[in-house]
Amino acid sequence: xxxxxxxxxxxxxxxxxxxxxxxxxxxxxxxxxxxxxxxxxxxxxxxxxxxxxxxxxxxxxxxxxxxxxxxxxxxxxxxxxxxxxxxxxxxxxxxxxxxxxxxxxxxxxxxxxxxxxxxxxxxxxxxxxxxxxxxxxxxxxxxxxxxxxxxxxxxxxxxxxxxxxxxxxxxxxxxxxxxxxxxxxxxxxxxxxxxxxxxxxxxxxxxxxxxxxxxxxxxxxxxxxxxxxxxxxxxxxxxxxxxxxxxxxxxxxxxxxxxxxxxxxxxxxxxxxxxxxxxxxxxxxxxxxxxxxxxxxxxxxxxxxxxxxxxxxxxxxxxxxxxxxxxxxxxxxxxxx
DNA sequence: AATCCGGGGCG
DNA sequence: CGCCCAGGATT
Numbered sequence: 001x002x003x004x005x006x007x008x009x010x011x012x013x014x015x016x017x018x019x020x021x022x023x024x025x026x027x028x029x030x031x032x033x034x035x036x037x038x039x040x041x042x043x044x045x046x047x048x049x050x051x052x053x054x055x056x057x058x059x060x061x062x063x064x065x066x067x068x069x070x071x072x073x074x075x076x077x078x079x080x081x082x083x084x085x086x087x088x089x090x091x092x093x094x095x096x097x098x099x100x101x102x103x104x105x106x107x108x109x110x111x112x113x114x115x116x117x118x119x120x121x122x123x124x125x126x127x128x129x130x131x132x133x134x135x136x137x138x139x140x141x142x143x144x145x146x147x148x149x150x151x152x153x154x155x156x157x158x159x160x161x162x163x164x165x166x167x168x169x170x171x172x173x174x175x176x177x178x179x180x181x182x183x184x185x186x187x188x189x190x191x192x193x194x195x196x197x198x199x200x201x202x203x204x205x206x207x208x209x210x211x212x213x214x215x216x217x218x219x220x221x222x223x224x225x226x227x228x229x230x231x232x233x234x235x236x237x238x239x240x241x242x243x244x245x246x247x248x249x250x251x252x253x254x255x256x257x258x259x260x261x262x263x264x265x266x267x268x269x270x271x272x273x274x275x276x277x278x279x280x281x282x283x284x285x286x287x288x289x290x291x292x293x294x295x296x297x298x299x300x301x302x303x304x305x306x307x308x309x310x311x312x313x314x315x316x317x318x319x320x321x322x323x324x325x326x327x328x329x330x331x332x333x334x335x336x337x
Numbered sequence: 338a339a340t341c342c343g344g345g346g347c348g
Numbered sequence: 349c350g351c352c353c354a355g356g357a358t359t
Contacts, residue, residue: 020355026345027354060343063357097356117354137338164354173352174348201351203339231358233342281349282343321344341358347351 004161009083009108010041013093016100017068021061024168030059041083044069045076050316053236057318062236067095087113098144106156114147115160116140119167124150125199126171129188133202205284211248212289212322215241218336219296222308225317233282238317240291241306248288256292264302270295272337280322291326293337311336 006012014034018027033055038044044052049069056065071093075083084090086109091101102113114120121134124146132139152159170177178190189195217224217240224241228234243263249255253271260266272293279288299308309317311332319327331337 016354019353021343021353022355023345023353058344060345061355063342064355067356095356099355103354115354118352119354160354168354205340231341235342280344284341284343339359342356345353348349 007108009085009104011035012104012107013071013083013096013100014044014068016103017064017095018059020064020100022059027059030056040081041072042076042081044072045081047072049236050318053318054316057237058321058324062234064095066236070094071096083108085109087111103160106160110155110157112151112153112156114144114151114156115164116144116147117164119164119171120147121199122173123163123167123171126176126189126195127183127187129192129194129198131194131198131200134199135201135203208285209246210285210287211245212287213243213245213249213251214239214289214291214323214326215243216291216293216331216337217241217296217303218294219299219308221336222310223314223332223336224303224306225309225314226306233285233287234320236318237320238314239319239323241303251290251292256294260294264300266296266300266302268297270297275326275331278322278325280320280325287322289322291331293331295337 006015015027015031018031018034034044037051037055038047047069052069053062053065056062056068059065074093075081084093087101087105090096090104091098093101096104099115099117102115105111105113106115121139121143124130124143125132125134128146130142130146132142134140134143170181176195178184178187178195181187181190184190187195189198215224225238226241227238228236243259251274253274256271256274257269260269272295274293275291277288277290279286281287314332
């Protein structure tokens, strides 16, 4: 990893935020782009929200990006640009929880705080054959205490890196390399034949189905754009005019015109195109939908206080992948539609 | 304590 | 298709 052996708390913090629930190979290029654009925390603090979100586009969990900016500005202004140097103060930073605080404290300042991430849960649950659910409050507490007990207090940074590397490459979720494992003789799960049953999780997550029908309203060379600011998926990202449904709707020119009239009072509209179905799987919901291009000769009163942007302005904005899938088909050319 | 937040990779 | 990923915030 490019940040291995790194001692700059800014770079460690940035990489750890990027790597929350994110594979190293997925986050690497994002990390490099951020460091190239913002080599120091004060430069990140001065950045415009829109540019930072554009850099984060596609990485997911967009509140990480919001908190990243907030914390950069907090450190730049309130702490004179000096990154906090102890676990308790690091933990107070927005977007920084127990894992990230321990990672920064141990990697940057060699302080004795044990990281407990998905790798550590897995390694400890197997080596000690603990079947307490890792997603329960009791489990989090039990594994944190155990992780602290087995931490190497002389080299906490190296130890933390090592146990996570070990979990990622040897003690893997599926098909772990028990045959070559140096802990074979002391691993309780291996000795008891329980490796494939650990760690234990108790919660099963439910998936919802949602149908997103996006109207690309064009008027006078501009398109209606909306920023998602509600507590929902894709917070702070941009989108077109959204009609959401909890069921599959079948659109044709007549049903679109009827919908436009009944919902928005639009009488004159040219239905240019109705896209095929698009879909995206999220961790906790399935999003399906279509995109409908509409040219409006006049802006209806119901759409007056929305933002209308040119293609050039739209290209600067960060969109969810669901929309980018559609845009990548070449749906928005220079001549619009 | 329960629920929510993305997107990618892998078997 | 289900699970997991160098987790955290909110309610």
